[in-house]
Amino acid sequence: MTWPRHTVALFQRALLWWTLGWAVAMLVLGLPAEVAATPAIGPAGGFAHLTHALARVPAPDRAPVCAAVLVLLAGASADGLWRGLRWWSAGTVALLFHALMHAAWPVGHGGMHLMANLLLGNVLLAIGGSVRPLQWLAPVGLWAVRFQVLIVYATTAAHKLTGVHWPGGTAVGIVATDPGFGGAALLAVPGLAPALTWAALAFQVTFPLMVWWRTTRRCWLAMGAVFHLLTGWWIGVPEMSLAFIAAYTAWTSDPEAARMLRWCARTRPARSAVR
Amino acid sequence: MGTPPWARWAIIAGVAAHTALIAAYTLPATWVPGRARIVAEWYARPLFHQQWRLFAPDPPVCGCDLQVRADGAWRSMADAPGHLRRRAITSLCRYVQGEVQAGRTPLSAPLSTALRARTEVPVTAWRLVEGCVTDPQRPAHRDERITGLTLR
Numbered sequence: 085m086t087w088p089r090h091t092v093a094l095f096q097r098a099l100l101w102w103t104l105g106w107a108v109a110m111l112v113l114g115l116p117a118e119v120a121a122t123p124a125i126g127p128a129g130g131f132a133h134l135t136h137a138l139a140r141v142p143a144p145d146r147a148p149v150c151a152a153v154l155v156l157l158a159g160a161s162a163d164g165l166w167r168g169l170r171w172w173s174a175g176t177v178a179l180l181f182h183a184l185m186h187a188a189w190p191v192g193h194g195g196m197h198l199m200a201n202l203l204l205g206n207v208l209l210a211i212g213g214s215v216r217p218l219q220w221l222a223p224v225g226l227w228a229v230r231f232q233v234l235i236v237y238a239t240t241a242a243h244k245l246t247g248v249h250w251p252g253g254t255a256v257g258i259v260a261t262d263p264g265f266g267g268a269a270l271l272a273v274p275g276l277a278p279a280l281t282w283a284a285l286a287f288q289v290t291f292p293l294m295v296w297w298r299t300t301r302r303c304w305l306a307m308g309a310v311f312h313l314l315t316g317w318w319i320g321v322p323e324m325s326l327a328f329i330a331a332y333t334a335w336t337s338d339p340e341a342a343r344m345l346r347w348c349a350r351t352r353p354a355r356s357a358v359r
Numbered sequence: 360m361g362t363p364p365w366a367r368w369a370i371i372a373g374v375a376a377h378t379a380l381i382a383a384y385t386l387p388a389t390w391v392p393g394r395a396r397i398v399a400e401w402y403a404r405p406l407f408h409q410q411w412r413l414f415a416p417d418p419p420v421c422g423c424d425l426q427v428r429a430d431g432a433w434r435s436m437a438d439a440p441g442h443l444r445r446r447a448i449t450s451l452c453r454y455v456q457g458e459v460q461a462g463r464t465p466l467s468a469p470l471s472t473a474l475r476a477r478t479e480v481p482v483t484a485w486r487l488v489e490g491c492v493t494d495p496q497r498p499a500h501r502d503e504r505i506t507g508l509t510l511r
Contacts, residue, residue: 113443121476122447123469129405182406190447190454190473197409204406220366224373231378239385240411246387247416254495259418261498263490264437264449268499320446 090341091334092209092226096169097345098330099206102199103177104161106323110184111154119187120147134179138187150187153180174210178203195316195324198236202331205229229334237291250285253278265319287311295335302340305332385411421489422501423452425474428484435488436477448477455487455508464509471510485510 124139133140141149157180164173181203185196205225212222244250249258257277260267270277287307294300309329316325336344383391383399384407391399403409425436425448436448451473458466465471474485485508490501 110443114441115443117441118443118447121473123472125469131405135406190450191443192450194409194411194413201407201409220363220370223370227370227374228377231374232381235378235381235385236409236411239382240413240415242386242390243412243415245416246389249417249420249495250415252495254498255414255418257498258420258492258495259414261492261501262419262422263424264422264452271499320442 086338087222088226088338088341090338090345091336092213092222094336094341094345095226095229095330095333096206096209097165097348098333099199099202100161100164100169100177102323102326102330103181103203104158104165105326106199107154107158107161109323110188111151111158115154115184115188115191116147116150118191119150119184120144122188122190124187125189135182136186138183141187146187150184153184156180157184169206169210171207171210171214174203174207178207193321193324194236195321195327198232198331199327201232202229202327202334205232226334229331233331233335234292234295237288241285241288241291244285244288250281253281256281256284267318284311298337301335305335308332381407381409385409387416419453419456420495421456421491421504423449423456424488424490425452425455426486426488427478427480427482428486429478429480429482433486436474439477439479444477447473451477452487456489459487459506459508465511466508468511474510 119138120143122139123143124136129135138146138150138153157177160173160176160180164170164177178200182200185192185200205228208221208225208228210225211218212220212225215221244255247255249255254277257271259265260270260277270280287304291304291308294304309332312325312328313322316322333341333344380399380402383395384403388396426433427436437445437452439445439448451470454470455466455474458464458470466474475482487506487508489504489506491504492498492500493502494500
């Protein structure tokens with residue numbers, strides 16, 4: 085199998101652009117104040133001293149520490165973009181992001197869970213790309229990331245199929261009339277809300293299958309990008325849409341990724357795993 | 360990238376095991392055998408925690424608004440300035456809704472702390488105001504439900 089080095093380079097660039105943009109946006113929007121007002125909670129475990137490190141900082145110090153962590157995350161992401169990604173910098177980005185995500189759980193969303201898992205896969209990609217005896221870890225990382233995207237759609241579809249309102253066609257109507265989300269105008273067009281409900285469900289059910297063939301993959305990735313941009317804007321979490329679009333880059337073929345990299349006019353792809 | 364045969368099998372086994380465990384962790388509980396779920400939780404929780412239940416299995420049929428009584432009047436916490444503050448309050452409201460539905464009163468300590476830390480003025484009372492769909496075919500028609508809240 086030819087190693088898809090352009091796919092990996094594109095994926096790593098997409099991840100780092102996302103973490104850089106997210107860190108800067110969160111700094112500007114005041115994430116440190118939210119983290120200061122948030123007690124530690126959530127799944128812990130053997131790595132809690134690392135993943136929940138920020139959440140465990142005493143409340144009075146949490147805001148400045150959070151601001152420092154955001155600056156570090158932005159710096160590590162920018163460094164990876166411009167100087168190339170090494171395994172330790174991939175690990176640093178993943179660790180900092182996990183710490184921020186767990187400390188900021190009230191403003192969290194699925195896009196952050198997705199990104200946290202993609203960043204862990206990226207650590208394997210980076211190790212495999214820069215430590216020769218561990219080269220075999222790179223495909224583990226790439227396929228773990230690809231399957232992660234499929235798990236998202238398969239499990240959300242499975243949950244929705246066990247409900248009443250998605251199979252029944254009433255889910256989008258209920259969300260649209262919720263004042264917290266808005267969009268009640270959708271109900272003015274007869275049949276539109278049920279059609280959108282079933283279309284969303286059909287997209288999520290079929291996604292894990294359709295990405296395996298080139299023609300359908302392009303179509304489903306394009307539909308997914310539109311779907312996530314619209315829903316992210318609708319429910320007020322635009323960075324979630326961008327997280328999914330960043331994840332999609334792992335499913336591009338190597339020639340497609342090479343074309344996109346050229347289109348982006350970036351002449352030097354991320355160093356890690358580009359061998 | 361030259362991969363020796365043993366490594367190829369290690370890659371396939373590693374990715375398959377990881378994917379199976381994450382799937383067992385995130386799929387509906389009724390779809391996964393109990394023992395597999397326990398192993399998956401042990402594996403996934405520390406580093407790979409995720410859940411994909413946004414609007415699933417069903418979207419919330421009740422809208423959610425947290426209100427506080429301050430200076431003799433009720434006001435919505437969602438009117439707070441700042442995008443992230445409003446997003447946090449919307450999210451906390453859903454947690455409150457979950458605890459109220461589960462009959463957990465007073466609210467849990469972390470939730471109580473998170474709510475108190477997001478009020479700028481002295482608060483004398485808290486309540487959850489929900490607008491609930493009664494007929495899914497007419498979702499715009501919603502009945503109001505008000506629940507007094509006790510914080511820990």
